[in-house]
Amino acid sequence: xxxxxxxxxxxxxxxxxxxxxxxxxxxxxxxxxxxxxxxxxxxxxxxxxxxxxxxxxxxxxxxxxxxxxxxxxxxxxxxxxxxxxxxxxxxxxxxxxxxxxxxxxxxxxxxxxxxxxxxxxxxxxxxxxxxxxxxxxxxxxxxxxxxxxxxxxxxxxxxxxxxxxxxxxxxxxxxxxxxxxxxxxxxxxxxxxxxxxxxxxxxxxxxxxxxxxxxxxxxxxxxxxxxxxxxxxxxxxxxxxxxxxxxxxxxxxxxxxxxxxxxxxxxxxxxxxxxxxxxx
Amino acid sequence: xxxxxxxxxxxxxxxxxxxxxxxxxxxxxxxxxxxxxxxxxxxxxxxxxxxxxxxxxxxxxxxxxxxxxxxxxxxxxxxxxxxxxxxxxxxxxxxxxxxxxxxxxxxxxxxxxxxxxxxxxxxxxxxxxxxxxxxxxxxxxxxxxxxxxxxxxxxxxxxxxxxxxxxxxxxxxxxxxxxxxxxxxxxxxxxxxxxxxxxxxxxxxxxxxxxxxxxxxxxxxxxxxxxxxxxxxxxxxxxxxxxxxxxxxxxxxxxxxxxxxxxxxxxxxxxxxxxxxxxxxxxxxxxxxxxxxxxxxxxxxxxxxxxxxxxxxxxxxxxxxxxxxxxxxxxxxxxxxxxxxxxxxxxxxxxxxx
Numbered sequence: 361x362x363x364x365x366x367x368x369x370x371x372x373x374x375x376x377x378x379x380x381x382x383x384x385x386x387x388x389x390x391x392x393x394x395x396x397x398x399x400x401x402x403x404x405x406x407x408x409x410x411x412x413x414x415x416x417x418x419x420x421x422x423x424x425x426x427x428x429x430x431x432x433x434x435x436x437x438x439x440x441x442x443x444x445x446x447x448x449x450x451x452x453x454x455x456x457x458x459x460x461x462x463x464x465x466x467x468x469x470x471x472x473x474x475x476x477x478x479x480x481x482x483x484x485x486x487x488x489x490x491x492x493x494x495x496x497x498x499x500x501x502x503x504x505x506x507x508x509x510x511x512x513x514x515x516x517x518x519x520x521x522x523x524x525x526x527x528x529x530x531x532x533x534x535x536x537x538x539x540x541x542x543x544x545x546x547x548x549x550x551x552x553x554x555x556x557x558x559x560x561x562x563x564x565x566x567x568x569x570x571x572x573x574x575x576x577x578x579x580x581x582x583x584x585x586x587x588x589x590x591x592x593x594x595x596x597x598x599x600x601x602x603x604x605x606x607x608x609x610x611x612x613x614x615x616x617x618x619x620x621x622x623x624x625x626x627x628x629x630x631x632x633x634x635x636x637x638x639x640x
Numbered sequence: 641x642x643x644x645x646x647x648x649x650x651x652x653x654x655x656x657x658x659x660x661x662x663x664x665x666x667x668x669x670x671x672x673x674x675x676x677x678x679x680x681x682x683x684x685x686x687x688x689x690x691x692x693x694x695x696x697x698x699x700x701x702x703x704x705x706x707x708x709x710x711x712x713x714x715x716x717x718x719x720x721x722x723x724x725x726x727x728x729x730x731x732x733x734x735x736x737x738x739x740x741x742x743x744x745x746x747x748x749x750x751x752x753x754x755x756x757x758x759x760x761x762x763x764x765x766x767x768x769x770x771x772x773x774x775x776x777x778x779x780x781x782x783x784x785x786x787x788x789x790x791x792x793x794x795x796x797x798x799x800x801x802x803x804x805x806x807x808x809x810x811x812x813x814x815x816x817x818x819x820x821x822x823x824x825x826x827x828x829x830x831x832x833x834x835x836x837x838x839x840x841x842x843x844x845x846x847x848x849x850x851x852x853x854x855x856x857x858x859x860x861x862x863x864x865x866x867x868x869x870x871x872x873x874x875x876x877x878x879x880x881x882x883x884x885x886x887x888x889x890x891x892x893x894x895x896x897x898x899x900x901x902x903x904x905x906x907x908x909x910x911x912x913x914x915x916x917x918x919x920x921x922x923x924x925x926x927x928x929x930x931x932x933x934x935x936x937x938x939x940x941x942x943x944x945x946x947x948x949x950x951x952x953x954x955x956x957x958x959x960x961x962x963x964x965x966x967x968x969x970x971x972x973x974x975x976x977x978x979x980x981x982x983x984x985x986x987x988x989x990x991x992x993x994x
Binding site: 528530531533534535536537538539540549552553 | 690691692711712713717718719721722723725726727728729738739742743786
C-alpha cells in the first residue's frame with residue numbers, strides 16, 4: 361500500500377534525494393564538461409561547472425593518438441562474447457543446480473560460490489603462467505575465457521539458479537507429459553521464462569567485461585590489442601603526465617554505450633536482481 | 641481409450657512406505673475418482689500412473705502394455721494439474737498445440753485439433769490470449785483443452801478445481817463430466833472433496849494412509865460403507881458414531897438404548913460402533929413410535945433444512961431435518977431413528993457388521 365506523503369515531507373524527501381544524487385552525477389558531469397574544456401580551464405579556480413570556452417579537437421585527438429576505433433572494437437566484441445558465453449554457461453549451470461537432483465548438488469554449489477570470495481588479484485599470476493604456456497598472452501583469449509568460466513560467471517550462475525528455483529515444478533511436469541526431455545524443457549520452457557534474470561546477467565556481465573582493467577594490463581602488451589579502460593591510460597604527454605581533456609574525452613566515449621544500455625534496460629536489471637532475493 | 645490396471649502397486653521413499661499395495665482395475669471409458677484426506681497417497685498414486693513418480697513395486701498396465709518404466713510421454717496419457725501449469729510465455733493456441741507440435745504433427749493438423757478442442761470448451765475467442773489474460777475458469781478450460789487435443793488413452797486430473805471459487809467449481813464439475821460423456825476417455829480424477837467425488841465418479845476409490853479402504857459406486861459407498869473410515873469420510877455433514885455394547889434391549893450407549901437392525905455379525909455384549917447419518921433422524925411426531933430424547937445443543941437453520949446438534953447420552957450428534965425446528969439450547973426433543981439406515985461397525989471400526 362502506498363502511503364500518501366504530505367507536501368512538506370515530499371519536498372524534504374526530494375531535497376534529500378537531490379543532495380544524495382550529487383556524488384553520483386557530479387563525476388559524470390565533470391568528465392563530460394572537462395572533455396571539451398582547454399586543459400587550463402580544468403584546473404581553474406574557482407572550478408568552472410559550466411565550460412567558458414570549448415575545445416572540440418579533444419575528440420579528434422582521441423582517435424589520432426591511439427588506435428581508438430580498434431580498441432573500441434576490441435572492448436565491444438570481447439564484452440559481447442563474454443556476455444553471450446556467460447549467459448549460456450550460467451543459465452545451464454543455474455538450471456542444473458536448481459532443478460537436477462544429483463549427489464552433493466548443494467555442496468558443490470557452495471564450493472562454486474566460494475569462488476566468489478577469491479579476489480582476482482590472487483589468481484592472476486597462476487592464470488598468467490597458464491595462458492603463457494598456452495601461447496595466449498597478448499591475445500584476447502584470457503579476457504574472454506576467464507570471465508566466462510571464472511568468478512563473474514559464478515555470480516551469474518547464482519542469479520540464474522535463484523530464478524529457476526522459483527519456477528513451479530508443475531510446469532516442467534506438464535512439459536514432461538507433453539513429451540519434452542530435460543534439455544528441451546530447459547530450452548523451451550525454463551529459459552524463455554528466465555528473460556528478466558537473463559537480462560540482468562547480460563547487463564552486469566557486459567559492464568564487468570567492459571570495465572575490466574587488471575586482466576588487460578596483465579595479459580595485453582600492444583596498443584592494437586588494448587581494450588578501452590587500458591587505452592585510457594595511454595593518453596599521456598612526452599613526460600608521462602596525463603593529457604586530461606583528451607583522456608576525459610576518451611572516457612566519455614567509453615562510458616556512453618554503457619549509459620545507453622543501462623537507461624534502456626534498467627527495468628529488466630532491477631527485476632532480474634529482485635528475482636535473486638538480493639537487495640542492492 | 642484403454643483399461644488401466646494397477647496390481648499391488650507400492651511406493652517407498654527410502655524406508656518410508658507411502659503406498660501399500662494398491663489393486664485397481666479401471667475399465668475402458670470409466671470415470672474413477674481417487675478420494676481421501678490429505679496425505680493419503682492419492683496424488684502420489686496418480687503421479688505414478690502419469691510416470692512423474694517411479695513405481696517401487698507392482699505392475700501398472702495401460703491397455704495391454706506394462707508401463708512401469710516408460711516415460712510420461714510414452715504412456716499416452718494427458719494430465720491436468722492443480723495449478724493448471726499453462727506455459728506463461730505461450731498463447732492459448734500454442735499451449736494447446738504444444739504437445740502435438742513436439743510430436744511432429746504438421747501445422748494443419750495442429751490447427752484442426754486445437755480448433756476442435758477450443759470449440760468444445762468455448763475457447764475459440766481466446767486462442768490468441770496469454771494465460772495471464774485469462775480468468776481462473778478459462779485457465780482451467782485451457783488446461784483441459786491441452787489434455788484433450790492429443791486424444792490420449794487416459795486423462796489424469798490432479799485436484800483440478802481446488803483453485804476455483806465454490807460457484808465456479810460447481811460449473812466446472814459439470815463441464816468436466818459433460819466432456820467425459822462426450823469423449824468417453826478413461827479418466828482418473830484426484831480430489832479431497834467428497835462432494836466432487838460423489839457427483840462425478842462412476843466409481844470412487846477411497847484411500848487412507850496409502851491403502852484402499854473401499855472401491856464402489858458413489859451411492860454404494862454412501863449406503864453401505866465398508867468401514868468406519870469410509871462411513872465418516874463420505875457424506876456431509878458426516879455420519880454420527882456412537883460407541884457402546886449390544887444388549888437384550890438394543891444398542892446401549894451410556895444411559896441411552898437405541899434400536900438395532902437385524903444383523904448376523906453381532907453377538908450379545910459385543911462392543912460396537914453404531915453409525916447413523918444426520919438425515920436419518922426423524923422428529924418423532926407419531927406418538928406410537930419408539931423414540932429417544934435428545935438435548936438440543938445448537939440449531940442451525942439452513943432454509944431448506946435445519947441442522948441440529950444434539951446430545952444423545954454422552955455423545956454429541958448432528959441431525960438434519962426437513963422441518964423447521966424451534967427451541968433453544970437445553971430443550972429436549974424426541975427423535976426416532978430410521979432403523980434400515982443404521983450402520984454397525986466392529987469396535988475398532990475396521991469391519992462392517994450389518
